[in-house]
Every structure is written in structure tokens, then in C-alpha cells.
Amino acid sequence: xxxxxxxxxxxxxxxxxxxxxxxxxxxxxxxxxxxxxxxxxxxxxxxxxxxxxxxxxxxxxxxxxxxxxxxxxxxxxxxxxxxxxxxxxxxxxxxxxxxxxxxxxxxxxxxxxxxxxxxxxxxxxxxxxxxxxxxxxxxxxxxxxxxxxxxxxxxxxxxxxxxxxxxxxxxxxxxxxxxxxxxxxxxxxxxxxxxxxxxxxxxxxxxxxxxxxxxxxxxxxxxxxxxxxxxxxxxxxxxxxxxxxxxxxxxxxxxxxxxxxxxxxxxxxxxxxxxxxxxxxxxxxxxxxxxxxxxxxxxxxxxxxxxxxxxxxxxxxxxxxxxxxxxxxxxxxxxxxxxxxxxxxxxxxxxxxxxxxxxxxxxxxxxxxxxxxxxxxxxxxxxxxxxxxxxxxxxxxxxxxxxxxxxxxxxxxxxxxxxxxxxxxxxxxxxxxxxxxxxxxxxxxxxxxxxxxxxxxxxxxxxxxxxxxx
Numbered sequence: 001x002x003x004x005x006x007x008x009x010x011x012x013x014x015x016x017x018x019x020x021x022x023x024x025x026x027x028x029x030x031x032x033x034x035x036x037x038x039x040x041x042x043x044x045x046x047x048x049x050x051x052x053x054x055x056x057x058x059x060x061x062x063x064x065x066x067x068x069x070x071x072x073x074x075x076x077x078x079x080x081x082x083x084x085x086x087x088x089x090x091x092x093x094x095x096x097x098x099x100x101x102x103x104x105x106x107x108x109x110x111x112x113x114x115x116x117x118x119x120x121x122x123x124x125x126x127x128x129x130x131x132x133x134x135x136x137x138x139x140x141x142x143x144x145x146x147x148x149x150x151x152x153x154x155x156x157x158x159x160x161x162x163x164x165x166x167x168x169x170x171x172x173x174x175x176x177x178x179x180x181x182x183x184x185x186x187x188x189x190x191x192x193x194x195x196x197x198x199x200x201x202x203x204x205x206x207x208x209x210x211x212x213x214x215x216x217x218x219x220x221x222x223x224x225x226x227x228x229x230x231x232x233x234x235x236x237x238x239x240x241x242x243x244x245x246x247x248x249x250x251x252x253x254x255x256x257x258x259x260x261x262x263x264x265x266x267x268x269x270x271x272x273x274x275x276x277x278x279x280x281x282x283x284x285x286x287x288x289x290x291x292x293x294x295x296x297x298x299x300x301x302x303x304x305x306x307x308x309x310x311x312x313x314x315x316x317x318x319x320x321x322x323x324x325x326x327x328x329x330x331x332x333x334x335x336x337x338x339x340x341x342x343x344x345x346x347x348x349x350x351x352x353x354x355x356x357x358x359x360x361x362x363x364x365x366x367x368x369x370x371x372x373x374x375x376x377x378x379x380x381x382x383x384x385x386x387x388x389x390x391x392x393x394x395x396x397x398x399x400x401x402x403x404x405x406x407x408x409x410x411x412x413x414x415x416x417x418x419x420x421x422x423x424x425x426x427x428x429x430x431x432x433x434x435x436x437x438x439x440x441x442x443x444x445x446x447x448x449x450x451x452x453x454x455x456x457x458x459x460x461x462x463x464x465x466x467x468x469x470x
Contacts, residue, residue, distance in 0.1 A: 006045050009066050013048055013089075016058040021049040021095070032073060032090055035081045037345075039404075040433055044071070044085040051095040053170060053178060053209045060207070061176040063089060069463045072203035074113065074145030077137040079347065080432030082149065082202045086467045093144050096209060102127045107215040108167060108184040113144025113208050120213070129215035132159040132251075136333045144208045150200035152428030154332070157384035158251040158288075159216065161428065162199060168212035169195040174205070174459040184212050197454065202430050203465040205458045219251075219288035223296035224325040225304065228279030228315040232358035235283050238312045239354075239384055242285065242303060249296065252286035253384035255357075260335050260380040260391075267341045268334030272327070274317040283383065284332050335380050339393060344400035345378070346407055348390040348414045352423035357386055360421060364390055367413045372406065374398070387427035390414060411438060431469045439469070 006024070014022045023029065024046045034041040045068065050056045063070050069088030076083050096114035103109070104127045111120055117138040124131040132155045135141060141151075147169070152161045159165065168183040181195060198205055229235045232255065239253050258280055264271050287296040297318060304316045319325030339345050352360045365377045374395035381388040392410055394403035415425045415438060425438050440448070448470075455462075455470055 009062070009068060009089075010046050012062045013046065013059060016062060017048065017050045017055045021051070023047050029090065032076055032083075032092070033085065035084050035432075036077060036079060040081040040084045042071075042084040042086055044090045045088060047090045047092060049092045049095050053096075053172060056091070056096075056172045056207055056209060057176050057178060059089075059091060060172055060174065064174070064176065064461065064463060067461070067463070069466045070207075071465050072144070072148070072207045074142035074148070075116070075137065075140045076145075077141045078145065078149060078432060079349070079429045080426075080434040082430050082432030082465070082468050083145075084433060088463070088466075091207065093142060093207070093209075096144075099123050100210065102129075102215075103184060104129055104215070106184050109213050109215055110182055110184075110210060111143055111213060112210045113142060113147070115143045117141050117143060117146060124215050125218060127215070128218050130218045131165075131213060131215055133162065133165060136336055143211060143213070147199050147208050147211055148201060148203050149430040150428070152382065152385070152387060154252050154254060154382065156382055156387070156428075157253055158248055163196065165214050166195060166199060166211050167214060169198055169208055170210040171198050171206040171208050174461070174464045178209075179206070182210060182212050200430070202432060202468050204455060204469050205464060207464075217290035219290055220292045221294050221296050222286060222288045222325070223300040224284070224286045224319040224328050225300055226274050226317050226328045226331070227283045227285060227304065227307075227313045228275055228277075229281050229283060229313055231280050232361040234312050235281060235383060236354075236358045237310070238283060238307050241307055241310075241312065243384070245303060246287055246299070249287045249289055249299075250285070250384070251288045252284060254284040254332055254381065255383035255388070256282045256284065256332065256335065256380045257378060258282070259376055259393075260339075260378045261331060263338040263342055263378065263393075264331050264334040267338040268330065270327075271331055271334055271338075274328060274331075275315050277315070279314050284328060332380075336389075339378060339391060342376075343394045343396075343398075344403045345394070346392040346404070346410050348392075348411075348425075349387070349427050349429040350390055350414065350418045350423055350425060351385070351387045351427035352418060352421045354384065354386045356421045356423070357383055357388060360388065360417060360423070361390075364414050364417050367417065368392060368410060371409060371413060382427075386423075415442060433468060436467075436469065 029047045071085040073083045093114040096112040100110040135153045171179040376393040378391045
């Protein structure tokens with residue numbers, strides 16, 4: 001075992017991938033030891049940056065022989081501590097950044113795990129196609145991390161999350177073998193669909209090195225509107241109207257509470273209120289079409305006029321230009337960062353059936369205020385697919401540390417309501433370190449046992465991203 005001699009371990013890793021791609025300097029590892037919000041900070045022997053699948057295989061074999069754990073890490077934009085190392089080495093995938101092929105006719109693209117999401121979006125557009133995954137962190141998050149966390153985003157309503165956007169994977173297993181299943185087939189009934197083991201596994205079962213992604217026709221027209229509503233019940237009625245009459249043209253329906261919007265207005269660069277008067281809540285709506293002859297603005301205007309007559313909305317602004325549409329989106333994309341200047345935040349990434357989202361918001365808000373009357377409830381999210389970011393900002397007079405000490409109490413309040421509604425305590429962020437205990441509390445025991453058997457079968461030594469999920 002090499003664990004007693006880290007210098008021998010790093011020497012072998014340097015020989016395998018080059019000394020310039022191995023560092024033990026804590027200063028150089030920097031932010032890779034901590035998660036985005038600073039709630040968790042780990043430690044590692046080294047940071048390694050292999051540049052190919054073959055180099056990852058060699059690194060895994062070296063670490064396995066030494067009994068050294070590996071924490072795979074992409075853009076390190078996760079929100080549940082899934083990429084925080086618990087000793088061992090950090091294996092960064094940023095050098096695996098090639099787009100291996102684009103098959104426009106088959107509407108697929110084969111990319112390596114370290115490709116930045118925005119680069120993949122741009123490459124699809126160059127082929128006159130769309131890769132629809134869209135996140136606030138798309139300029140820095142990587143495809144491997146998106147897959148490992150089964151990322152969602154603002155277009156799930158129409159296109160699905162990462163699980164629905166991948167056809168095939170290449171994965172280096174914990175024993176160094178390579179699972180090569182980079183097929184671009186829509187139909188492939190040849191036994192177990194193994195890719196679904198690794199999508200959402202947070203690097204605990206292997207390291208995703210490449211993927212075949214689905215592409216779609218590129219929209220050439222779009223209509224974007226911000227709508228003011230009285231509350232979640234009216235927003236749900238509006239969603240039902242638009243979904244029923246627009247079908248797949250409706251690509252986005254995002255709910256934003258006024259407090260959340262106000263934080264974006266106060267702290268988001270370039271953000272301005274699109275309406276003359278404030279409203280209790282808002283919906284960001286977008287229709288898109290690949291038909292150049294379509295007029296989504298006119299269609300959306302007619303639907304919103306009918307919704308106004310039905311008392312489902314109070315006001316609406318339709319972006320009249322690309323700049324105005326981008327301005328409406330800027331409000332939504334600024335929400336997460338805009339909460340930081342307001343002090344500590346307790347975040348819940350939950351989902352319930354779409355039919356229950358309004359009920360959830362009403363019940364959970366009342367229950368949290370009953371526990372802490374001066375609390376600032378700051379909900380927003382992907383209303384159309386049942387995923388809400390039910391975030392709680394500390395009372396203005398309260399210290400951050402005192403507020404964060406209430407995390408377990410608020411988890412119990414919020415997650416019990418979610419469970420009562422048949423929902424999930426993690427809609428798109430994953431489990432990581434933050435929600436391991438919550439998973440044990442709410443997940444079906446049989447499902448947990450099956451997950452543990454899979455983990456034990458693939459990673460019997462427990463060296464792949466230890467301490468995460470299970």
C-alpha cells in the first residue's frame with residue numbers, strides 16, 4: 001500500500017500523466033477543496049488532471065493499488081457538496097474537452113466529460129441543432145458533472161433533464177475497466193440499460209469520460225414574457241392553460257416570488273423591473289418554434305389576453321426585441337447569486353407533482369413562518385416540472401451562524417411536507433454530503449438496499465467519491 005508514502009503515489013501519477021498535471025500544492029488546489037457556498041471544505045493529497053480515457057484508467061489503477069480514494073470533479077458548481085474531497089485525490093476532467101463528433105442527421109453529438117456546457121450548446125448551434133440543457137452555471141459547468149448529477153435546468157419542461165438527453169456513455173469503472181457504450185441509437189433493447197446506473201450517481205460508481213447526447217431542431221422564433229400573478233394558485237392555472245393550448249411549444253414556465261425578484265433587482269447586474277407595479281409573484285414564460293413562419297409573440301399575446309380575462313394574471317410584459325427577452329431572462333438567471341448578499345440561506349431543492357406545487361408553496365411557507373416569523377421565504381423554480389427551489393433567507397437581524405443552526409429543523413418542516421405530497425427531497429441538485437441523512441430518512445428502505453448492493457458490486461473498496469450519496 002502506498003498510502004504511507006504519498007510521494008510514491010504522486011511520482012507514479014506524474015509518470016502516468018505528466019508532472020505538470022499533478023499538484024500537491026493546497027494553494028493550487030484552491031477552490032477545488034470547497035463547494036460553491038462554502039458550507040463544506042475537504043482535503044486531498046493531490047489534484048490530478050488526466051487528458052484522456054486511457055490516462056484515467058491508469059490513474060485509477062495506481063490509486064486502487066494504493067488504496068487511495070478518488071473524487072471526480074468537473075466544473076465544481078454543485079450545491080450539495082458532491083465534489084468535495086474526503087482525502088485521497090481529486091480527479092479533474094477539464095482536459096477531457098474534445099467534441100469527438102457531431103451527426104446532424106442523426107441529431108447526436110459525442111462529447112468528452114470535460115466539455116463546458118456552453119461550448120456544447122454553441123457546437124450544436126453551428127450544426128443548426130439545439131442542445132437544450134440550460135443552467136445558470138452553463139459557462140463553467142461540465143457535461144460529465146451534468147450527467148453525474150442528472151442536472152435539470154430551465155428547459156426540462158419540454159426536453160427533459162440529462163437522463164433524457166443522453167443515449168450512450170463511456171465510463172471508467174472503479175477497477176479500471178472501460179464500459180464503452182457510445183451508441184447513438186434511439187432503440188436498443190439489448191439487456192440492461194447500463195447508462196442509467198451512472199447518470200445521477202455523483203461519481204460513486206465510476207467516472208464518466210464521454211457521452212452521446214441528443215440534439216433537437218434549433219428554434220428560430222421565440223416569444224418571452226414576464227407575467228405578474230396574485231400567487232401560486234393563479235400561476236398554476238396559467239400553466240395549465242398554456243400547456244393545454246401550446247403543447248411542446250411551451251419550453252419554459254418559471255415561477256418567481258416577489259422577494260426573490262427583488263433580490264435580483266437589488267443585486268443582479270443589469271437587472272431592472274419590467275413592470276410599473278410590483279406583484280406578489282411572477283411567471284417567466286417562453287414559447288419556441290423551429291418554424292420560421294410561426295408568430296409565437298402573437299400566439300402568446302392571445303393566450304395571455306384570455307388569461308387576463310379569466311383573472312389568472314394581473315399584468316404581462318412580452319419581450320419585443322432580443323435585448324428585452326434577454327433582460328427578462330437575466331432576472332431569472334440572477335436569482336441564485338442575488339441571494340448571497342442577503343446573508344445565509346437554507347436551500348431546499350424539492351419536487352412535488354405539478355398539481356401540488358401551489359399547495360406546497362402555501363403549506364411550506366406557513367409552516368416555516370410558524371417556526372420563525374421573521375424568516376424571508378424566497379421560492380422560485382421550474383414550476384412546469386414540479387421542481388421548486390424553496391430557499392429561506394435569514395431574518396435581517398439574525399446572525400448567519402445562528403440561522404444555519406436551524407437547518408435540521410427547517411429540513412424536517414419542508415421535507416415532511418414534500419414526503420406527504422409524494423415528492424422528492426432532491427429534484428436536480430443530488431444528494432452529495434448535504435442530504436445523506438435525509439435520503440436515509442425518506443428513501444424506501446428496499447431501494448436503499450438495492451443501491452448499496454450496486455455500490456458494493458462495482459466499488460467493493462469504496463474508493464469512488466467516498467462519503468457521498470450513501
